[in-house]
Amino acid sequence: MSEFAVELRDVVKTFATPEGGKLNAVDHVDMHIRQGEFFSMLGSSGCGKTTSLRMIAGFEWPTEGEVFIDGQPQGRKPPFQRPVNTVFQSYALFQHMTVAQNVAFGLEMDKVDVNEINRRVSEALAMVKLNGMEKRSPRQLSGGQQQRVALARALVKRPKVLLLDEPLGALDLKLRKEMQLELKALQQEVGITFVFVTHDQEEALTMSDRIAVMSRGKVLQIGAPVEIYERPNCKFVADFIGETNILTGQVRSVDGTHLKVYVPDLEAEVSAVAESQFQPGQPVHLSIRPEKIRLAEERSLNENCFAGNVIQSAYIGSDTRVKVKVGKIVLKVWEQNHISTLDPDAYFQQNEQTWATLFPENTLVLPFEEG
Amino acid sequence: MFQRLREDKALQGTLLILPTLAVMVGLLIIPLGLTLIISFGQRTADGGVIYTFTLDNYLRLVGITPGCGFKSECFDPLYANILWRSLTLALQTTALVILLAYPLSYFIARAPLKRRNTFLFMVLVPLWTNFVIRVYAWMMILRTQGVLNGILGWLANLLGLPFVPLEMLYTPSAVLVGMVYEFLPFMILPIYTSLEKIDPALYEAAADLGANAARTFLRVTLPLSMPGIVAGTILVFIPVMGTFIVSDILGGRQVILIGNLIQRQFLDARDPTFGSAASLILMVMTLIVTYFYTRKFGFGEEIVAV
Numbered sequence: 001m002s003e004f005a006v007e008l009r010d011v012v013k014t015f016a017t018p019e020g021g022k023l024n025a026v027d028h029v030d031m032h033i034r035q036g037e038f039f040s041m042l043g044s045s046g047c048g049k050t051t052s053l054r055m056i057a058g059f060e061w062p063t064e065g066e067v068f069i070d071g072q073p074q075g076r077k078p079p080f081q082r083p084v085n086t087v088f089q090s091y092a093l094f095q096h097m098t099v100a101q102n103v104a105f106g107l108e109m110d111k112v113d114v115n116e117i118n119r120r121v122s123e124a125l126a127m128v129k130l131n132g133m134e135k136r137s138p139r140q141l142s143g144g145q146q147q148r149v150a151l152a153r154a155l156v157k158r159p160k161v162l163l164l165d166e167p168l169g170a171l172d173l174k175l176r177k178e179m180q181l182e183l184k185a186l187q188q189e190v191g192i193t194f195v196f197v198t199h200d201q202e203e204a205l206t207m208s209d210r211i212a213v214m215s216r217g218k219v220l221q222i223g224a225p226v227e228i229y230e231r232p233n234c235k236f237v238a239d240f241i242g243e244t245n246i247l248t249g250q251v252r253s254v255d256g257t258h259l260k261v262y263v264p265d266l267e268a269e270v271s272a273v274a275e276s277q278f279q280p281g282q283p284v285h286l287s288i289r290p291e292k293i294r295l296a297e298e299r300s301l302n303e304n305c306f307a308g309n310v311i312q313s314a315y316i317g318s319d320t321r322v323k324v325k326v327g328k329i330v331l332k333v334w335e336q337n338h339i340s341t342l343d344p345d346a347y348f349q350q351n352e353q354t355w356a357t358l359f360p361e362n363t364l365v366l367p368f369e370e371g
Numbered sequence: 372m373f374q375r376l377r378e379d380k381a382l383q384g385t386l387l388i389l390p391t392l393a394v395m396v397g398l399l400i401i402p403l404g405l406t407l408i409i410s411f412g413q414r415t416a417d418g419g420v421i422y423t424f425t426l427d428n429y430l431r432l433v434g435i436t437p438g439c440g441f442k443s444e445c446f447d448p449l450y451a452n453i454l455w456r457s458l459t460l461a462l463q464t465t466a467l468v469i470l471l472a473y474p475l476s477y478f479i480a481r482a483p484l485k486r487r488n489t490f491l492f493m494v495l496v497p498l499w500t501n502f503v504i505r506v507y508a509w510m511m512i513l514r515t516q517g518v519l520n521g522i523l524g525w526l527a528n529l530l531g532l533p534f535v536p537l538e539m540l541y542t543p544s545a546v547l548v549g550m551v552y553e554f555l556p557f558m559i560l561p562i563y564t565s566l567e568k569i570d571p572a573l574y575e576a577a578a579d580l581g582a583n584a585a586r587t588f589l590r591v592t593l594p595l596s597m598p599g600i601v602a603g604t605i606l607v608f609i610p611v612m613g614t615f616i617v618s619d620i621l622g623g624r625q626v627i628l629i630g631n632l633i634q635r636q637f638l639d640a641r642d643p644t645f646g647s648a649a650s651l652i653l654m655v656m657t658l659i660v661t662y663f664y665t666r667k668f669g670f671g672e673e674i675v676a677v
Contacts, residue, residue, distance in 0.1 A: 059575055079578040092576035096594045105590070109581030157580065 002071030005161050005193035006033040006056055011065035013051050025051045027217035028065070033161075033195060038187050040196045040204040043214035044240075049197045052214075053163050056195065058082045070160050080109070085154035086163040089170070091146045093138040099125070099149050100134035106157040124156035127186070144175045151186070161193045168203065180206050201241050205229065213237050231275055235369045238287040245293070245331050247286040248368070251278050259365050261286060266327040271303050271360035276367075283368040290332040292362040295322065295354045304358040313348045322348045324356050331356060410647035418641030428648035450632070450649075457629040458656060460543065461611040464550040468607050469600060471551065472558035476599070477592075479559075480566035491563070494556050502553065506620045509549045513539040513621065541623040549617040554610065558603035565599030566592070601668045605661065612657045629653050 013026040026048040033039045041049035054060040055067055058079035067074045069083060079086075085106070094102050100121055107117045125131050128148035138146055147167060154162055168176045168183075184207045187194045198204050204211050205225040212222045213236075221233045232238035235246060249263035249270065260269050261284055272286055299305055308326040319334045333356065339346060348354070376382060410428055413421040427437040432450045439445035479490040497505060512518045520536040527534035539545055569592065577587040615630030622628075629649060636646030 057575075057579060059578075078583075079575070080581045080583055084579075086576070086579045088572050088576060090570060090572050092570060092572035094573065094576075094591060094595075105577075105582075106580035109586060153580065 001035065002068070003034065004032045004068070005035045005037065005070060006039075006195060007031065007068040008052065008055070009066050009068065011052070011055065011062045011067060013048075013055060013060060014063040024217050026055070026062075029214075029217070029219050031212055031219060031222065033193060034210075036191050036193055038184065038194045038196065038207055038209045040198060040208040040211045041214055042198055042201060042204040042211050042241075044199055046216075047214040048217040049199075049214050050165060053086075053165055053195060053197050056082075056161070057084055057086050057163050083160040084163055085157050085159040086165065087147075087150045087154050087167045089166045091138075091150040091167075091170075093146055093149055093153075095138055097138075098134065099130065099136050099138065099141070102138065102149055103153045103156050106153060110157070120156050124152040127155070127189075128152045143171055144179065147171065147179065151183075155186075155190065155192070159192065161195060162187075164194060164196045166197055166199070168198075168200075176203070183207060205241070213240060215240075231364070232287065232366070233275065235285045235287065235366050238364070238366060242289065243332060244287045244289050245329075247288075247329065249284060249286060251280050251282045251284055251365075253280055254278060258360070259284075261365060263327075265329045266306060268306065268327070270358065270363060272363035272365045273361055274365035278365060285366045285368055287364045287366055288358050288362055290321070290334040291319075291336070292359065293331060293333045294357040294359070295324065295333055295335055295348065296357065297354065299355045300357050302357045302359065304360055304363065306356050306358070308354050308356045310348050310350055310352040310354055313350055313352075315347055320347050324354060326356055406647045406650055409644055410651055412644045412647075414642045414644050418643070420643055428645045429652070431645065432648060432652055453627055453629055453632055454652065454656070456543075456626070457612060457653075458660075460547060460550070460628065461608055463547060464554065464611045465604055465608045467547070467551045468554055468558045469562075469604070472555055472562055472603065473596075473600075476559050476562035476566055479563050480569075487567075491560075494559050498556060503616055503620070505553065506549055506617050509545070509552065510540060510620055513545050513548070515540065540621065541625045543622070543626050545621040546618045546626045546628075549621040550611055550614070553614075553617060554607045557606040557610075558600075561602035561606065562596060562599035565596045565602075569595050597668065601665070601670065604664065605670070608664075609657055609661065613653055 008029050008031040011026055011029045012024055015023050015025050017023050025046075029048070029052060031052070041052060043049050051060060055062055056069070056074075058074065058077055058081070061076050074082060094105065097105070103121045103124055104117050107120060112120070122131065122134070125134065128151050130145065130148050130152065133141065133145065138149060141149065147170075150167070164183075168179050171179060180203055183194075196204075196207065205228075208225055210222060210224055211228050213220045213228060215236055221228060221237045223231075228237065228241055232241060238244045239246065247263050247265065247270070249261040252260045252262050252269055257273050257275070259272050259274050259278060261272055262269050263286065270286060278284060294300070299307075306326045308324040308331070310322055311325050311330065312323040314321045315337075317337070319336055322333045322335060324331045324333055335348065337347070376386075408422065409420055411424045411426070413423055413425060413427070415421055425437075430437055431447075432454070434446050434448050434451040435441070436445045436447055475494075479487055479494075482490060510517075514520075515536045515538060517540070519539065524534045524536065573591055573595070574587055577591045582590060613630050615628060615634045618626050618628045618631055619634075622631075629652070633646050633649045633653065636642045636649060640646075
């Protein structure tokens with residue numbers, strides 16, 4: 001058994017555009033998905049995540065590069081010869097078959113013995129809590145139940161890798177949250193590698209062992225949810241995952257991982273940390289998450305402390321979401337409501353003077369990007 | 372009065388259905404009743420009807436000569452053969468039309484969206500020409516000095532083979548070709564509609580679960596397109612059973628179908644009683660076949676419902 005369940009090595013997929021041009025939907029992508037991992041591909045529509053998944057499934061073949069499944073190059077193998085199964089966004093259930101027939105379909109194609117089929121079908125349906133629904137038509141099921149049939153139908157074949165193409169997209173929010181946890185638990189139970197495609201960053205963070213953030217056919221960053229959120233490697237990832245404040249400036253001095261960056265909009269130097277190498281004089285971005293900025297009535301002794309003015313304040317229960325004008329910049333700040341009180345003074349009010357502290361260890365230096 | 376019309380839904384329904392009901396009763400139910408009555412009558416020498424009750428017309432249709440008794444030399448299979456030929460030809464036509472229409476519909480349904488309308492348009496264009504003219508066109512193609520023999524002769528000449536023009540017109544095959552041609556669009560459209568509705572993800576799902584192209588077709592595509600085949604079969608089989616123009620023009624005196632028989636009884640032979648009996652037998656035959664067919668496969672209603 002290979003260390004990796006799925007590998008994409010320098011994979012390119014080129015499509016012809018309607019205008020007669022060519023577009024790299026997937027542009028030199030490298031991905032190494034470990035055995036037993038819950039791996040998500042995250043990005044907005046058109047980022048290449050679904051095309052990448054379809055190349056693993058065999059619905060598309062790479063223009064360049066190679067897809068490996070369990071160490072084996074897949075070349076131009078059709079889907080029915082690959083040890084993977086897919087859960088489709090639309091579920092793609094066979095409406096002319098019952099639930100049990102749907103789940104049995106893949107086993108029948110493999111010419112599994114009838115008794116074995118019956119045993120495994122009821123096992124799979126029990127796993128997704130659909131026992132007793134065998135004889136129903138998919139039409140008679142709710143969206144969530146159809147989702148489970150699709151899952152059972154794919155898992156019953158015991159694939160090396162299960163591919164999931166935005167499977168929760170059609171469900172309402174509450175059901176989606178439930179299914180996220182259930183899917184994660186199921187993955188841990190069966191121990192099969194899951195490759196999950198989604199545009200929902202919260203969903204990816206909740207479920208994944210590792211996430212690949214994609215944009216315009218390229219993989220920008222691969223890492224555990226905490227790495228992606230706390231140490232994004234570029235402005236796009238910082239901006240796409242959660243919310244953040246982006247400042248633009250120029251490196252003044254470098255001391256190991258500690259940098260001083262001059263930010264013209266603040267007319268001040270900001271201390272920050274960097275994961276990669278930067279040179280003095282280089283233009284850079286700074287990223288700091290709204291929940292990591294501290295607001296106080298008094299100036300703190302910390303180095304990155306700036307006077308500001310609250311221009312907007314919204315109480316949303318757990319937090320108060322505040323917009324603070326500092327210099328020429330408006331910072332998003334989320335203050336947790338630690339104390340239960342009805343006293344309006346306990347919450348930030350519009351036009352209130354305040355001091356905003358951007359702790360240097362929470363302020364990340366990122367490479368400069370146009371636009 | 373108007374107040375009541377606005378509020379009374381049942382009255383609205385009755386009024387809406389009234390025109391159709393009048394047409395159905397006046398032009399279908401009453402004539403059908405008359406046909407039934409006439410079919411039990413006796414003809415007069417000048418083509419009139421004596422209203423009586425005799426089964427002679429029906430007996431003649433199944434081959435029993437009235438007044439001759441049930442002896443074997445009295446059995447005349449002429450009309451029974453016509454009934455049998457009509458039924459088998461209609462079944463052959465329907466089967467051939469399915470076989471031809473299915474691949475074409477499949478091709479159109481899987482073509483890019485922009486081209487589909489062009490293809491469907493091409494399927495429908497011949498229908499803009501008169502039915503009879505289209506059948507005559509086949510006469511031009513199939514006759515001994517016709518287009519097809521011309522092409523075959525030219526090819527034979529090119530290869531240096533001897534060639535005797537084929538006698539194709541006025542054969543059952545010519546009628547079959549004409550029928551298939553005439554009724555093809557009525558099979559293509561419903562099959563296309565049912566194929567076009569199949570989510571392409573289902574083909575991918577089947578492949579993903581281990582089915583190759585043939586098994587995907589048999590287990591997924593074909594069952595899901597059955598409503599289209601059923602609807603098309605009903606649209607083709609029923610008119611083919613009764614048609615007389617195609618067999619008249621392409622079959623001549625050689626291929627007489629029940630449609631021709633009925634037409635001739637009313638116009639040439641001036642025997643409306645026998646013609647009425649033949650009409651009713653045709654209707655009953657068609658109903659029986661359609662009944663058993665739809666009991667097994669349904670009416671293709673899903674094609675309308677979804």
